[in-house]
Amino acid sequence: MTDITLYGTPISTYVRTAQLVLSGAEVEYDIKDIGIFNGDNQTDSYLKKNPFGKIPTLEIEGETLYETDAITYLVNEKYAQGKFAPDDLWLRSRMHQIISIVNSYLYVPAVGVLTIENLVKPGQGEEIDQAAVEGAIAPVKTALEAIEKLAAGDPYLLSSELSLADFYLIPIFFYVAKTPQFDQITASTPKLKNWWEKVRSLDLVKKICS
Ligand SMILES: N[C@@H](CCC(=O)N[C@@H](CS)C(=O)NCC(=O)O)C(=O)O
Numbered sequence: 586m587t588d589i590t591l592y593g594t595p596i597s598t599y600v601r602t603a604q605l606v607l608s609g610a611e612v613e614y615d616i617k618d619i620g621i622f623n624g625d626n627q628t629d630s631y632l633k634k635n636p637f638g639k640i641p642t643l644e645i646e647g648e649t650l651y652e653t654d655a656i657t658y659l660v661n662e663k664y665a666q667g668k669f670a671p672d673d674l675w676l677r678s679r680m681h682q683i684i685s686i687v688n689s690y691l692y693v694p695a696v697g698v699l700t701i702e703n704l705v706k707p708g709q710g711e712e713i714d715q716a717a718v719e720g721a722i723a724p725v726k727t728a729l730e731a732i733e734k735l736a737a738g739d740p741y742l743l744s745s746e747l748s749l750a751d752f753y754l755i756p757i758f759f760y761v762a763k764t765p766q767f768d769q770i771t772a773s774t775p776k777l778k779n780w781w782e783k784v785r786s787l788d789l790v791k792k793i794c795s
Contacts, residue, residue, distance in 0.1 A: 589614040592631070593640030594621060595793075598696055598756035599653045600641045604793045605752040606657045610665035654684065657749050669749050676743050679735050683742060683750040686735075691728035691757060694721035699770075700760040718766065725761070725770045733774040740783045755784055759794040 591607065591614050593600035607614050619625040619640050626638045635642045635651040642651040643659075650656055661669045671677050698721035702713045732754065738744040741751050758781045761767055771778045784790055 587613045587615050588646070590617050590644040591615070592617045592619045592634065592642040592644070594618055594625075597621065597640050598692070598760065599639070601756035601759075601793050602653050602749075602752050603641045603643065603656045603660070605755065605789060606660045606665070606669060606749065608793060609669060609747065609752070609789055610660055612660060612664045653753075654688075657752065661749060669747060669752070671743055671746070671748060676738075676748075679737075680743055680748050680750045683732050683735055684753050686728055686731055687753045687757065690724065690731075694724040695728075695757050695761050699725065699764050699766055703764040703766075704760060722766055722770060725766075726773065729770060729774045729777055733777050736776055736780065740780065742780065751784060755790055756794055759785070759790075 589607075589612060591600070591603060593603070593616070595601065595604065595616065595618075604616075619631055619642075621640060625631060626635075626640055631642075632638055634644070634649050637651070639651065641653060641656060642649060643656045644650075645659075650659060657669075661667055670680060698717050702718050702721075706713055732742075736742040741747050742754065743750060754777075758777075761770065762781060762785075771781075
């Protein structure tokens with residue numbers, strides 16, 4: 586039992602982003618499973634912690650913190666001496682730009698559509714909505730091409746060091762790499778494809794995304 590609790594199910598990409606930062610910072614924490622397909626995230630007790638019913642939520646030092654950007658900021662500053670954000674102002678701004686692209690333009694078509702349709706619905710005996718899948722390809726490609734242009738680092742997105750931007754994109758690649766559309770959506774982003782081949786074998790990534 587620790588005094589840090591992460592609420593959420595570990596299949597969630599945003600929960601995994603929080604876990605990558607927590608584990609990367611070597612923070613010990615407990616995870617309290619809050620499912621998103623079984624209504625756990627809509628119970629009165631969870632909505633008191635997070636009124637939007639989203640996961641993750643972090644409880645720490647008697648405080649409740651939700652929104653992945655806030656959680657990763659706190660954990661990185663408090664426990665990792667800020668090492669998952671580049672010192673250089675421009676690189677740090679690029680990191681926030683990539684995170685914002687993930688949140689605003691990539692997450693819904695990549696996770697909400699490609700991942701749910703291809704990887705979740707068949708397991709629940711539901712039919713894949715092929716029109717939705719087709720419709721998600723262009724917005725995913727636009728977002729990945731934008732990130733590809735900003736990803737000037739080697740081997741990681743911004744530099745030779747992992748940053749929060751990597752931690753946002755890794756859990757999404759973990760799923761979309763398993764979809765039949767992966768080659769199509771990464772056809773014009775060879776750097777990202779190469780990046781994924783490297784990061785997927787990191788111990789930290791294997792520990793959190795499996
Ligand atoms: N803005 C939120 C988004 C988190 C989010 O969308 N989480 C998904 C799981 S990956 C979720 O809670 N989905 C449940 C739902 O929308 O009902 C954050 O940054 O934490």
